[in-house]
Amino acid sequence: MDATLSGEAVRAGPAAREQFHDARGYGRPVGGDLELAPVEAAHLLYRGDLAGVDGAGFRAFLASTAVSETDFLVYKDLRDRGFYLSPARADWPGVTHDVAGDPAVDFVVYPRGSGPWDGDVAYRVGVVGEREAVPAGDLGGVVLAVVDEESEITYLETARPDPTGTSGVALPEDADGDLLSDRVVLWDPPARLYDRGFYGQRLDDQGGDALQLSLVEAAHLARQGVLDVDGGAGAVLDRGRAVEGDQFDRRLRVYAALRERGVVPKTGFKFGADFRTYADVASVEDLGHSELLVRVLGADHVFSPRDLALDVRLAHGVRKTMVFALVADAGGEQGGSDGVTWLSVERLTP
Amino acid sequence: MDATLSGEAVRAGPAAREQFHDARGYGRPVGGDLELAPVEAAHLLYRGDLAGVDGAGFRAFLASTAVSETDFLVYKDLRDRGFYLSPARADWPGVTHDVAGDPAVDFVVYPRGSGPWDGDVAYRVGVVGEREAVPAGDLGGVVLAVVDEESEITYLETARPDPTGTSGVALPEDADGDLLSDRVVLWDPPARLYDRGFYGQRLDDQGGDALQLSLVEAAHLARQGVLDVDGGAGAVLDRGRAVEGDQFDRRLRVYAALRERGVVPKTGFKFGADFRTYADVASVEDLGHSELLVRVLGADHVFSPRDLALDVRLAHGVRKTMVFALVADAGGEQGGSDGVTWLSVERLTP
Structure with a gap:
C-alpha cells in the first residue's frame, strides 16, 4: 500500500483508513480517506505496513526532512509500550484545545486500551x-521525552505542585x-529556635548553646523581628548580596515562601540543591525524612x-521529589501570590 | 593563659609550648616560646584553654578579621574527629615543600595518633x-573541605587517576x-560492532539489524576507517560541531582517549554526565557494571x-566514581599525551 506526502500530511485511501485508523489508531479520517502525520507514516513504513510514501521506503523517508528522527524514536517507543x-x-x-498549538506538546498519548476515539x-x-x-515556562503539564545522543529515551513528568506543611513555631523577639x-552566630539563643523551629545548626554537637544561622535564615529571622x-x-x-548577588534575593523569597507554607527549608548542599525541605517539623528530636529537594531559579530559566x-536522578536516588522554585523578577507578575512558581519533575515509566 | 597577636601569628610563652604543642600538637616552637596560627589560637580560646588573645575572648576573636570562620569550623571538625x-x-x-605555599592547601592533617613531630x-x-x-587545576592532590551555608562540612577527596581497561575489538572497514x-544509522552493520565493541544501540530491541550511533561514536569510527x-x-x-559547538571536539577527544585506553564510553545522560564507562567489555551479552561517570570540561574550568x-553524590549513589576529563585547548600543553587530565572526586569521611 502506498501513500503520498502533501505539505505536512501524508494521504492514503479508504483501505488504509480502515486498516490503520479504525483498527489501530493511526491518523485521522478526512472524508473517506486517511490523513497521517509524517511520524505515523514513518512508523507504518518501519513496520512494513506501508510500502512507500511517494515511492520512498522507511530508510529514505527517515533520512528526509519530512520527519524528525527524535519524534520517530519516541513515537515508536510509545507504540512498543502498547499505547496509541x-x-x-x-x-x-x-486533541483538545489546550494542547493544540502548544509548542511544548508533540503527542497526545491515550490510556492503554484507548484510542483517539475515546476522548481520554x-x-x-x-x-x-x-x-x-527547554524553557522552564513550558513545563508543568507535559511529559518531557528526552532522546539522548545514543537514542535512549528518558521520560520526565512535570507538574505544578503546591508545597504545604504543618511546621511552625512562635518565637520570642530580639535574640x-x-x-x-x-553566617550569623547566636551565643545565647532561645532554645526553641533550633529545637522546635529547626533554625540554624549548633556550633558544637556535644553541648554548648551557640547556634549558627545561614545568611538566608538570618535575613528571614531579622525581618520577622x-x-x-x-x-x-x-x-x-x-x-x-555581597557573597551571592541577586540569587540571594531569589533564595530568600523562596525560603520565606516555604516557611509561610509550613514547610522547613534546610540547606540542600549535599544534594547539590538549594534546599531540602521538611513538611512536618514538631521537634528536631523527632525529625522525619525530608521530602523535597528545591532548586531556586529565575522564572525565565532555560533548562538543559x-x-x-542529573537533578531528577539524584532526587530519585535519595527518595525525594525534585522541585524547581521559579522566581519572577521583582517587577514581574508571574508566579503565585508569593511570586514563586513551583515546578516538580520526576522520572516516569509510561 | 594569655597570648598576643603579631601579624599573622599568635605568640605565647614556654608554658603554652609545653601544654599545647608538646602535649597536643598545636603551633610550632620558636625559641622556647610557642607560635600559633590564628585558627589554632581560636580553637584554644573556644575550648577555654587560652583565656584571651590580646584580651579578646573566643567570640571577639572569631568576629575579627584575624581568623577565617570557615578555617575555624574545619579545624574544629578535624580536631573533634581526633586528628592533629x-x-x-x-x-x-x-609541612613539606610540596604544600607550603600551595594556595589550594590550608591544613596538613596527620594520621590519627601522629602529630607534627612524626613526619607522616x-x-x-x-x-x-x-x-x-574552585579552579579544576588546583585539584588532584588535595582533600577539599567545603563548608556549606549552614556550616556543615563535606570532604571531597581529589586524585589524578589513570583509567585503563581491557576492552578492544578488531573491526572490519567501511561499513x-x-x-x-x-545520529548515524547503519542499516546492515557488522555484528561485532555492537556485540563485541559495544558501539551504538540497536534501533529495535526485538530484532532487526539497524544500529544507531551517536555522533561521537560515528566520528570516532569514521576516523578509524x-x-x-x-x-x-x-x-x-x-x-x-553544529549541534554542540567546541564541546563536541572535547568530548570526541575524551571518547577516543578512553577507547585507546581499553575503556568503553557510553552515554552518561541518565546520570547527567557525558559518559559512563566499562573497563572490560568482552561481549555486550555479558556486560558488567559501569565503573566511572565522566564529565568533560575545559582544562581551565572553575568548579562551583x-x-x-551534586556530581559526586549522584555517582556515589549509583556506585560509580566521578571523574572529570579536563581537556586542554588544541594548542595547549596541559594534560597527558592525549591532552586529557583525569581528575577523580569522591566523598571522604576522615
Whole structure:
C-alpha cells in the first residue's frame, strides 16, 4: 500500500483508513480517506505496513526532512509500550484545545486500551533531543521525552505542585546575633529556635548553646523581628548580596515562601540543591525524612535536559521529589501570590 | 593563659609550648616560646584553654578579621574527629615543600595518633566556602573541605587517576551509514560492532539489524576507517560541531582517549554526565557494571563546590566514581599525551 506526502500530511485511501485508523489508531479520517502525520507514516513504513510514501521506503523517508528522527524514536517507543497516540495538532481527534498549538506538546498519548476515539488522555508528551534548550515556562503539564545522543529515551513528568506543611513555631523577639562573613552566630539563643523551629545548626554537637544561622535564615529571622544584629535585616541582606548577588534575593523569597507554607527549608548542599525541605517539623528530636529537594531559579530559566536528568536522578536516588522554585523578577507578575512558581519533575515509566 | 597577636601569628610563652604543642600538637616552637596560627589560637580560646588573645575572648576573636570562620569550623571538625593538624605554612613542622605555599592547601592533617613531630601526612586539606570558585587545576592532590551555608562540612577527596581497561575489538572497514541530524544509522552493520565493541544501540530491541550511533561514536569510527558515510569523518565532525559547538571536539577527544585506553564510553545522560564507562567489555551479552561517570570540561574550568557535590553524590549513589576529563585547548600543553587530565572526586569521611 502506498501513500503520498502533501505539505505536512501524508494521504492514503479508504483501505488504509480502515486498516490503520479504525483498527489501530493511526491518523485521522478526512472524508473517506486517511490523513497521517509524517511520524505515523514513518512508523507504518518501519513496520512494513506501508510500502512507500511517494515511492520512498522507511530508510529514505527517515533520512528526509519530512520527519524528525527524535519524534520517530519516541513515537515508536510509545507504540512498543502498547499505547496509541496522535500528533498534537489542532482538529485531530483526541486533541483538545489546550494542547493544540502548544509548542511544548508533540503527542497526545491515550490510556492503554484507548484510542483517539475515546476522548481520554494519559500523557501529553513533548519530544526534545538532549542538546535542546527547554524553557522552564513550558513545563508543568507535559511529559518531557528526552532522546539522548545514543537514542535512549528518558521520560520526565512535570507538574505544578503546591508545597504545604504543618511546621511552625512562635518565637520570642530580639535574640542577639553576631554577623560574620558568611553566617550569623547566636551565643545565647532561645532554645526553641533550633529545637522546635529547626533554625540554624549548633556550633558544637556535644553541648554548648551557640547556634549558627545561614545568611538566608538570618535575613528571614531579622525581618520577622526574631533576630537582632548590628545593622538589622538590611545588614544581613547586604552581606548575602555581597557573597551571592541577586540569587540571594531569589533564595530568600523562596525560603520565606516555604516557611509561610509550613514547610522547613534546610540547606540542600549535599544534594547539590538549594534546599531540602521538611513538611512536618514538631521537634528536631523527632525529625522525619525530608521530602523535597528545591532548586531556586529565575522564572525565565532555560533548562538543559542533561541538567534536569542529573537533578531528577539524584532526587530519585535519595527518595525525594525534585522541585524547581521559579522566581519572577521583582517587577514581574508571574508566579503565585508569593511570586514563586513551583515546578516538580520526576522520572516516569509510561 | 594569655597570648598576643603579631601579624599573622599568635605568640605565647614556654608554658603554652609545653601544654599545647608538646602535649597536643598545636603551633610550632620558636625559641622556647610557642607560635600559633590564628585558627589554632581560636580553637584554644573556644575550648577555654587560652583565656584571651590580646584580651579578646573566643567570640571577639572569631568576629575579627584575624581568623577565617570557615578555617575555624574545619579545624574544629578535624580536631573533634581526633586528628592533629597544622596550617600549611612554610617552615612549620610536618609541612613539606610540596604544600607550603600551595594556595589550594590550608591544613596538613596527620594520621590519627601522629602529630607534627612524626613526619607522616594523612590528608592535605583545602578549605572553601560553598560559594567560592574552585579552579579544576588546583585539584588532584588535595582533600577539599567545603563548608556549606549552614556550616556543615563535606570532604571531597581529589586524585589524578589513570583509567585503563581491557576492552578492544578488531573491526572490519567501511561499513555504510546514513548521517541523520543528530545520529548515524547503519542499516546492515557488522555484528561485532555492537556485540563485541559495544558501539551504538540497536534501533529495535526485538530484532532487526539497524544500529544507531551517536555522533561521537560515528566520528570516532569514521576516523578509524570503520564507518563510511557521505562526506566522511569531516561531515560527522561538522554535524557534531553544529549541534554542540567546541564541546563536541572535547568530548570526541575524551571518547577516543578512553577507547585507546581499553575503556568503553557510553552515554552518561541518565546520570547527567557525558559518559559512563566499562573497563572490560568482552561481549555486550555479558556486560558488567559501569565503573566511572565522566564529565568533560575545559582544562581551565572553575568548579562551583555545589556542582561538585551534586556530581559526586549522584555517582556515589549509583556506585560509580566521578571523574572529570579536563581537556586542554588544541594548542595547549596541559594534560597527558592525549591532552586529557583525569581528575577523580569522591566523598571522604576522615
